[in-house]
Amino acid sequence: MYRLGITLLLIILALSSPRAQDRQRPEQTGILPRLWVDSLxxxxxxxxxxxxxLDGDYRSLIETSNIARNEGISFYYLNYRTAIAYYLLKDYAKAATFYKATLSETPDDQQLKKSLYYAYLLSGQKENAAILAGTMAPHTQAIVGYNPSVMDQLSLSGGYLMNDNKPDIHRAAGFDSLNQYQNMGFSALGIGFRLSERTKLKLGYQLYNTRFQRSAGTTLIMEDDLTQHQLVAALEFFTPSNITWGFAGGYYNIEKAGTTQITTTGSDGQGAGGGNGYTTSTGERMSAWSLLAFLNKRYTYTLPEIAVAYSNFGGTEQYQAKGSLTYYPLGNLNFYGISAAALIYTPNGWITEQYILSQHLGVKLFGPVWLDANASIGNHLNYISEHSFLVYDTYDPIKALAGISLSCYLKRMTVTTGYQWQQKEGYAFSSTGYTPYKYNNHLINIAFLWNF
Known part of the structure; x- marks a missing residue:
């Protein structure tokens, strides 16, 4: 009897166990638990x-990586292999993203740091590269050639501008004031300092010497050289979130050709009963200054920036707003572009609003040689660009320009030579009005840059 009871109990348990297990299973009966599926x-x-x-099929590897990440799958070796694949396909911007993710799991891996360092450099992220290099072991720093210095860079440049500002208009009767700004020589010196790993100070000095002639009718009244001195400074801050912001400003000492209006009468005067004449003197100098603030952020393939500026060129207040977008469509420096638009507002100026559109393209030709081309259209008078290190405070306004340059990037030195065409607008004045005319400038320059 006892054995019979035990047997019946075992039968009941056997029958009830599958039902209990069925109630505990997920609704998708017959499917492995989610954890097991994810693991597989x-x-x-x-x-x-x-x-x-191993097969070198890097495009397929990236495609597989994208599918996995869309499924929420991410692990150390997937990120590592993806970084290598992007790097070998020369998409250094994407490679940097995945090297950084991999390095976060093994922060002391010197090989990873070296790979990320080069990915930063080759995608135009010099600030991130320098900060990363500061965390490397001494032997790794020696391999990548990192040797920190307070001086960040030194630049020297110079050039000569020739033009055809010899219009026939000055031969016409009735024009008694024609200022012709002709050939110009210029030079510049720039010094950059690394105040900290995230702070930089840049200083610059520029000298311009412009040939000047003044005519009245067919008579050359005077001829002289006009000089301009410019001092520029910029302070930049780079944040961990890839945001750069800062301030810049300049002081400008400008020599002018002053004119004084005089009245003539009698038979020797202008017109039937007299008129207005002008005398000209050089050596009169005026000072101006500018302030600029900028903010930009580096994304994987783009770097948008906004900048605002104030200046008082010509004794008149100007306000400028500029937006630009730098882009690296291939994820490297082999091809890049910069598109920009600016507005200059001069409340009390002869022209109240000025609009400038510009485009810059750069491409790697071979080895260490790059070709850059740029074009810009609009009234550039007193236009502030390149964080105040390029200012168009010209005597006659530039209305359009186009240029081309070749750069050779050596280990710590860059040599650049270029040509630029400019179209300027001059003015011939008379006692009753003025007549504008166009003339062309041809500029050649050479620049040397040393990185420390």
């Missing part, structure tokens, strides 16, 4: 990307 999927992705890496 991760192992499959790991195996597949490893095979694609």
């Amino acid at each position: 999927r991760v192992k499959y992705i790991d195996s597949l990307t490893y095979r694609q890496y």
